[in-house]
Each structure stands twice: as C-alpha cells, then as structure tokens.
Amino acid sequence: MLVLVYLYGQSFFIGPEVKSGLQYFKENFRDISGLSRDNVVDAGRWQKIVSETSISSVGIQSFKDNKIYKQGSGLILSSDGLIVTTYDNMPVNASGSQVFYGGKIYKPTILVRDYNRNLVLAKIVAEGLTVSRLDQSNSTQSGEELLIVGSVPFVSKPTIFSQIALLSYVTDREIVLDSTPNYYINGGKIVNGRSEVLGIVQIRSGKVTIVKSQDIDLLLKNYLNKGNH
Incomplete structure (x- = not known):
C-alpha cells in the first residue's frame, strides 16, 4: 500500500519498501524541507498515532456525470x-x-445529510470494523501541533495520508488550522499529541477548519434516538 505523506509544504508517496512515510521524512528531512532538526516533529510519536488512528478511516469518492466529482x-x-x-x-x-x-469498495446508503454542520452519516454493509474515538479536549491552544490523518482513494485503492497542522486560532464559531488546504484532506480526522480525535477537516473559504467531535457525536445520537439502526 502506498502512503501519501504531507509535511511542512511537501507531499510525496512512499512505497512499501520504506518502513513509513514519517520515518522516511525523519531520515531525509534536510533534503525534503530544508528545515533545521529543531523544527521537525517527533516522527516516531506521530507515526504511532498514524498507526493507531488510520485503521478507523475510510476513503470516499463521489461521482457526477460519470466522472469523479469529490474525493476525501x-x-x-x-x-x-x-x-x-x-x-x-x-x-x-x-x-x-x-x-x-x-x-474493498462499498456502496454507501446515505442516512442523514446535515448541510449546516457539513456532515453526512452513511452506512456500508460490513462487520467487525475498527471504530474511531470521538474526544473532547479542554486544553487545545493556539500553536498546538496537530495531525490530519485519513484515507483517500488513489488508483482505486485506499491510501493513508498524514499532514501536520498547527492550531491557528479558536472562536465561538470555528477552529482554524494553519495547514495547506489540499483537496484530499477533507473529512480527515484531526488528532492531537495525546491521540485525542478532535473532529474532522473541512475547507471553508480557503481555510482549513474543524467539524468538532461534539457535532459528530450529536448527529449520531440524534439518529440513534429516533429508533434507527
């Protein structure tokens, strides 16, 4: 399986002969980023988080006029x-x-579309899947280093990606990240250094922001409370 890694302004695919994209970055950081060692994240710590969180991610493709319309x-x-x-x-x-x-490739059944929260709840016919945590962190602060982790279809196969982000600022209405708004990160989970899943990525007006875990949890509970599932 290929691994797409995006770190500090560079994105690249890593083949199976390389232990991991983050390890590759750690070993080749000067050639890739031109940054000093002091500015590079603890790659081993983040790699552990990627391994733990990526197994509960799925790739999404949507179509229009017989062409790929959206991916994330x-x-x-x-x-x-x-x-x-x-x-x-x-x-x-x-x-x-x-x-x-x-x-595998599944055809989803759409259960709920929530335009205001920018969320879709869907169902695939599968069993024994690894479930993602939804956490509420009370200690997020500007400048905190976070990781965007997800899975995106690449040549009809799911490809794990990870992308570093910094928490830029928090308001009552939004949480804004300092990170490049690549199309494939839409729907990727936001994880902090304590492995807490803070929500999923959305891109609004060129900004990378978070749909918070609380909103996802509320969507799920409202659906289940109506006697569904």
Whole structure:
C-alpha cells in the first residue's frame, strides 16, 4: 500500500519498501524541507498515532456525470458500518458515492445529510470494523501541533495520508488550522499529541477548519434516538 505523506509544504508517496512515510521524512528531512532538526516533529510519536488512528478511516469518492466529482476521507462510527464524512465529500447533487476500506469498495446508503454542520452519516454493509474515538479536549491552544490523518482513494485503492497542522486560532464559531488546504484532506480526522480525535477537516473559504467531535457525536445520537439502526 502506498502512503501519501504531507509535511511542512511537501507531499510525496512512499512505497512499501520504506518502513513509513514519517520515518522516511525523519531520515531525509534536510533534503525534503530544508528545515533545521529543531523544527521537525517527533516522527516516531506521530507515526504511532498514524498507526493507531488510520485503521478507523475510510476513503470516499463521489461521482457526477460519470466522472469523479469529490474525493476525501471519513471515519468509522460503528463496527457494523456507520460512517461519517463531510457533506462536501457526499453532496446531494452527486449521482453516487463509494467507500474504500480494507481493500474493498462499498456502496454507501446515505442516512442523514446535515448541510449546516457539513456532515453526512452513511452506512456500508460490513462487520467487525475498527471504530474511531470521538474526544473532547479542554486544553487545545493556539500553536498546538496537530495531525490530519485519513484515507483517500488513489488508483482505486485506499491510501493513508498524514499532514501536520498547527492550531491557528479558536472562536465561538470555528477552529482554524494553519495547514495547506489540499483537496484530499477533507473529512480527515484531526488528532492531537495525546491521540485525542478532535473532529474532522473541512475547507471553508480557503481555510482549513474543524467539524468538532461534539457535532459528530450529536448527529449520531440524534439518529440513534429516533429508533434507527
């Protein structure tokens, strides 16, 4: 499986002969980024977080006019196939979508589209899936180093990616990250150095922001409280 790694302004694919993209970056950081060693994250720590969190990520593809229309990531909310992603990844005007996980491609059933929260709750027919945590951190602060982790379809196969982000600022209405708004990070999970999942990525007006875990949890609870599932 290829691994797409984006760190400090560079993105690159790593083949299976390399232990991991983050390890590769750590060993070749001067050639890749031109940064001093003091500015490079603890690659071993982040690699552990990528390993722990990527297994509950799915790749998303949506189509329109027989072409790929949207691509991004999502996360697993239940072992029997409930998943969540951004509305941007599965918009109502798409003709269809598919979900990539564990070497298989699934056709999702859309359960809830919440345009205001930019969320879609969907279901795939699967069992024994690894479920993502949803955490509420009370100690996030500007300048904190975070990691965007997800899975995106690449040549019809799910490809794990990771991208470093800094928490830029927090308001009552949004949490803004200092990170490049690459299209494939939409729906990727935001993880801090304590392995807490703070939410998923959305891109708004060129800014990388967070759909918070609290909003995802509320969407799921509202659906389940109506006697579904």
